[in-house]
Amino acid sequence: MGIEKRIVLGAIADDFTGATDLANNLVRGGMRCLQVIGVPQQAIDLSDIDAVVVALKSRSCPVDEAVADSLAALTWLREQGARQLFFKYCSTFDSTDQGNIGPVADALLEALNAQQTVMVPAFPVNGRTVYQGHLFVGDRLLNDSGMQHHPLNPMQDADLVRVLSRQTPYSVGLANRALLAQGADATRTHFSTLAGQGVRHVVCDSLDEQDLDVLAEATVLMPLVTGGSGLGQALPAQYRAQGWLDAITEPGRLSPSSGGTLVLSGSCSRATLAQVADFLAKHPDGGFALEPLSLVEGEQQQQQALAFARQRLSEHAPVLIYASADPEKVKAAQASLGVERAGYLVETALSQLAVTLVKDGVGRLLVAGGETSGAVVSALGISTLRIGEQIDPGVPWTQAPLAGCETPLSLALKSGNFGGVDFFTRAFEVLA
The missing domain is CATH 3.40.980.20 (Four-carbon acid sugar kinase, nucleotide binding domain)
Known part of the structure; x- marks a missing residue:
C-alpha cells in the first residue's frame, strides 16, 4: 500500500543556489524534488513530488522583507500539506548582526506555534563543520576562511551561539558533539530540557555524516528545522522510518540534454x-x-x-x-x-x-x-x-x-x- 500523497518536506531557502544545494541532497536521500522560484502564483502538479524547495532572494535583503517573503512561502507550503518545514541558509551562516537568519526563524516558529528549532549549518562533505558551536570551513575558523571578506555579509565571528544571539531576543543554546555521541534519544531529551529553560534556538555541532544522522532522527518530528543542506541528506531515511515516504528508484532522473x-x-x-x-x-x-x-x-x-x-x-x-x-x-x-x-x-x-x-x-x-x-x-x-x-x-x-x-x-x-x-x-x- 502506498503512502498518502502529500508532500513530505517543504523548504524555504534564502537564495537560489542554496535552494538547489538542499534539493540536491534531498534527491540523493531518495526524494523526488521540485524547486520553485518564489511563491507559486498558480497551481503546480506535485503528484510525483515528495519535497518542494521554495527559492527566495532573502539572504541579504531588509529584515522585514525577508520575514514577509518567508512567511508567504510557509503559508503556501502548508497548503500543500508539508509534514515538516525546513528553513535553509548557507553552510557558512551568511548573515549580519541584524539577520536575516534569526528574525526569519523566529517568525516561522511563531507562525507554526512551535516552541523550538535547531540550527544545523554543517555540511561535512563540503568541509563545513561545527564544533563547540564554532563553524569551520575546512581546517579554518569561519572568520579566517575568506568569508571575512564576503562583499555583502562578511563573517568575522565563528561562534554561532554568539552570532545568533545578536540576531534574536530569544535564548540560544548548544547541542555539542559529546551529546550527539550519546545518540538520538539523549539529543532529543537535551532539546526538551533546553526548551523547558526557554531556549528557542539550539546550535548543533556536527563533524561528520553520523552526527547529521543523529540530528535527523532527533528532529524528524519537529515542525521546523533549520540549517544547511547537510541535514537534508539525512532526513529522507527518517521519513521512510516514519512511514511518510516510499522507496523510490532514480529520484533524480532528467530528460536528455541538448544545445x-x-x-x-x-x-x-x-x-x-x-x-x-x-x-x-x-x-x-x-x-x-x-x-x-x-x-x-x-x-x-x-x-x-x-x-x-x-x-x-x-x-x-x-x-x-x-x-x-x-x-x-x-x-x-x-x-x-x-x-x-x-x-x-x-x-x-x-x-x-x-x-x-x-x-x-x-x-x-x-x-x-x-x-x-x-x-x-x-x-x-x-x-x-x-x-x-x-x-x-x-x-x-x-x-x-x-x-x-x-x-x-x-x-x-x-x-x-x-x-x-x-x-x-x-x-x-x-x-x-
Missing part, C-alpha cells in the same frame, strides 16, 4: 576564482572578463562579450563569461560605484547575456554565484526546476521548461564556495 554549453560566473569566492583559473588554463581563449567599471560606461563591453560567446558557440568551443575577481579589484569597484550598484551591473549584464544566448540555442547553462543565479533565473522567467543528479556535493543539474522551447533548459546553479577546481569543465561531462 550549446555556456558558463556564467559572478561569484568572487576563493573556490570560484580557482575554477575560473582552471578553465582558462585549459581553454586560454575561452574566457571573457566583465568589469563593473567598464559596464557602467555603457553597453559596449556587454556587446563585446555577446559577440565573443556567439563566436565560440558557433565553433562548438567552451565559453566562460565571468566577472569573478580578486578581493582588491572587488573593493576598488565597490569603492567607486558602491556595493549595490557594482553587484547590480554584473548581475544585469550576465542575466541579459543568458537570455540572449539561450534564445540563440544554448541548452546547457552553468551559473556560479548565488546572487548571479537569482538574477539569471529571474531574467529567464524560470518558475520551476526539476532536480537531477549531483555534479559535486551541493550542486546538481536541474531542468527547467522554457516558453517557446521544445526541450527543457539544463541548468546548474553553483554556490560560489562549492565545487572542485575543475568544476566548470567536468560539470558538462557529468551531464553527458
Whole structure:
C-alpha cells in the first residue's frame, strides 16, 4: 500500500543556489524534488513530488522583507500539506548582526506555534563543520576562511551561539558533539530540557555524516528545522522510518540534454576564482572578463562579450563569461560605484547575456554565484526546476521548461564556495 500523497518536506531557502544545494541532497536521500522560484502564483502538479524547495532572494535583503517573503512561502507550503518545514541558509551562516537568519526563524516558529528549532549549518562533505558551536570551513575558523571578506555579509565571528544571539531576543543554546555521541534519544531529551529553560534556538555541532544522522532522527518530528543542506541528506531515511515516504528508484532522473554549453560566473569566492583559473588554463581563449567599471560606461563591453560567446558557440568551443575577481579589484569597484550598484551591473549584464544566448540555442547553462543565479533565473522567467543528479556535493543539474522551447533548459546553479577546481569543465561531462 502506498503512502498518502502529500508532500513530505517543504523548504524555504534564502537564495537560489542554496535552494538547489538542499534539493540536491534531498534527491540523493531518495526524494523526488521540485524547486520553485518564489511563491507559486498558480497551481503546480506535485503528484510525483515528495519535497518542494521554495527559492527566495532573502539572504541579504531588509529584515522585514525577508520575514514577509518567508512567511508567504510557509503559508503556501502548508497548503500543500508539508509534514515538516525546513528553513535553509548557507553552510557558512551568511548573515549580519541584524539577520536575516534569526528574525526569519523566529517568525516561522511563531507562525507554526512551535516552541523550538535547531540550527544545523554543517555540511561535512563540503568541509563545513561545527564544533563547540564554532563553524569551520575546512581546517579554518569561519572568520579566517575568506568569508571575512564576503562583499555583502562578511563573517568575522565563528561562534554561532554568539552570532545568533545578536540576531534574536530569544535564548540560544548548544547541542555539542559529546551529546550527539550519546545518540538520538539523549539529543532529543537535551532539546526538551533546553526548551523547558526557554531556549528557542539550539546550535548543533556536527563533524561528520553520523552526527547529521543523529540530528535527523532527533528532529524528524519537529515542525521546523533549520540549517544547511547537510541535514537534508539525512532526513529522507527518517521519513521512510516514519512511514511518510516510499522507496523510490532514480529520484533524480532528467530528460536528455541538448544545445550549446555556456558558463556564467559572478561569484568572487576563493573556490570560484580557482575554477575560473582552471578553465582558462585549459581553454586560454575561452574566457571573457566583465568589469563593473567598464559596464557602467555603457553597453559596449556587454556587446563585446555577446559577440565573443556567439563566436565560440558557433565553433562548438567552451565559453566562460565571468566577472569573478580578486578581493582588491572587488573593493576598488565597490569603492567607486558602491556595493549595490557594482553587484547590480554584473548581475544585469550576465542575466541579459543568458537570455540572449539561450534564445540563440544554448541548452546547457552553468551559473556560479548565488546572487548571479537569482538574477539569471529571474531574467529567464524560470518558475520551476526539476532536480537531477549531483555534479559535486551541493550542486546538481536541474531542468527547467522554457516558453517557446521544445526541450527543457539544463541548468546548474553553483554556490560560489562549492565545487572542485575543475568544476566548470567536468560539470558538462557529468551531464553527458
